[in-house]
Amino acid sequence: MTRAGDLAQALAAVEQRLTTACAAAGRLREDVTLIAVTKTWPASDVVLLSELGLRAFAEARDQEAAAKARELAGRDLRWHFVGQLQTNKAASVAGYADVVQSVDRPRLVQALAVAALRAERSLDVLVQVRLDGHEGGGGGDGAAGRGGAAPAAVPALAELVASQPALRLAGVMAVAPRGVEPEAAFARLARVAARLRAAHPDATVVSAGMSGDLEAAVAQGATWVRVGAALLGSRRSPLR
Numbered sequence: 001m002t003r004a005g006d007l008a009q010a011l012a013a014v015e016q017r018l019t020t021a022c023a024a025a026g027r028l029r030e031d032v033t034l035i036a037v038t039k040t041w042p043a044s045d046v047v048l049l050s051e052l053g054l055r056a057f058a059e060a061r062d063q064e065a066a067a068k069a070r071e072l073a074g075r076d077l078r079w080h081f082v083g084q085l086q087t088n089k090a091a092s093v094a095g096y097a098d099v100v101q102s103v104d105r106p107r108l109v110q111a112l113a114v115a116a117l118r119a120e121r122s123l124d125v126l127v128q129v130r131l132d133g134h135e136g137g138g139g140g141d142g143a144a145g146r147g148g149a150a151p152a153a154v155p156a157l158a159e160l161v162a163s164q165p166a167l168r169l170a171g172v173m174a175v176a177p178r179g180v181e182p183e184a185a186f187a188r189l190a191r192v193a194a195r196l197r198a199a200h201p202d203a204t205v206v207s208a209g210m211s212g213d214l215e216a217a218v219a220q221g222a223t224w225v226r227v228g229a230a231l232l233g234s235r236r237s238p239l240r
C-alpha cells in the first residue's frame with residue numbers, strides 16, 4: 001500500500017478508538033482534539049495527514065520542528081512543541097510554534113515570554129505536570145527524565161505564565177509515568193487541571209494520552225490527545 005493509504009488506515013483506526021472512548025466516557029468526539037506527533041517522520045507525512053484533515057502537529061526537538069515548520073509554512077497548520085525545552089532554544093521555538101505544551105519552570109516561561117514578544121507572536125502555553133507521585137518540588141528522582149513541574153508548583157507557574165503579555169495560559173499537559181496505571185495518573189492530572197481552572201477559567205486544555213493510553217486519558221477528561229506511533233508507525237531513528 002502507499003504511504004497515503006497506510007496513514008489513512010491508521011487514522012481511521014485511531015478515530016475509531018477515540019469515538020469508542022468518547023462514547024464510553026459519555027463525551028462528545030468533538031470535545032477531544034487529535035494532535036499528530038510527527039517527530040522522526042518527514043514533512044511529507046505531515047502533508048499527507050493534513051490532506052486527511054488533521055491540522056495540529058507536534059514535535060519534540062527544536063531543530064527538526066523548525067525545519068518542518070519552515071518547509072510547510074503557509075499551509076495553515078498548528079505546530080505544538082511537546083519535548084523538553086532548553087532555555088536557549090526558546091527563541092527558536094517561539095518563532096514557529098503556536099503552542100508550547102512542555103513548560104515546567106519559571107526560567108523557561110521568562111525565556112518564551114521575551115522571545116515571543118520580540119517575534120511579535122503570541123504563544124499558547126500548557127504547564128507540564130509531573131505525575132510520578134512525588135508532591136514536593138525538586139527531589140532527586142531524575143530517572144524518568146521526562147520533565148514536568150510537581151503538582152504543588154503548578155499554581156505559581158501558571159500565575160507567571162498568565163502575567164506575560166505574549167503568552168496565553170491554555171491548560172496542563174502530562175505524560176503518564178512508567179509503572180503507574182495511566183488511569184490513576186490521568187485522574188491526578190484531572191485534579192490539577194480542575195484546581196487550575198478555578199483560578200484561570202480559560203485554561204481548559206488537558207493534554208494527556210498517547211498511542212498506548214488514549215482511552216484512559218479520554219476517560220479522565222483529556223481534551224487533547226497526542227498520538228505518534230498509532231498514526232505513523234514505530235518511531236524511526238531521529239532525523240538529522
Ligand SMILES: *Cc1c(COP(=O)(O)O)cnc(C)c1O
Binds near residue numbers: 037060083211212229
Ligand atoms: C512522542 C510523544 C508522544 C506520542 O507518543 P506515541 O506513543 O508515539 O503516541 C506524545 N507526547 C509526547 C510528549 C511525546 O514526546
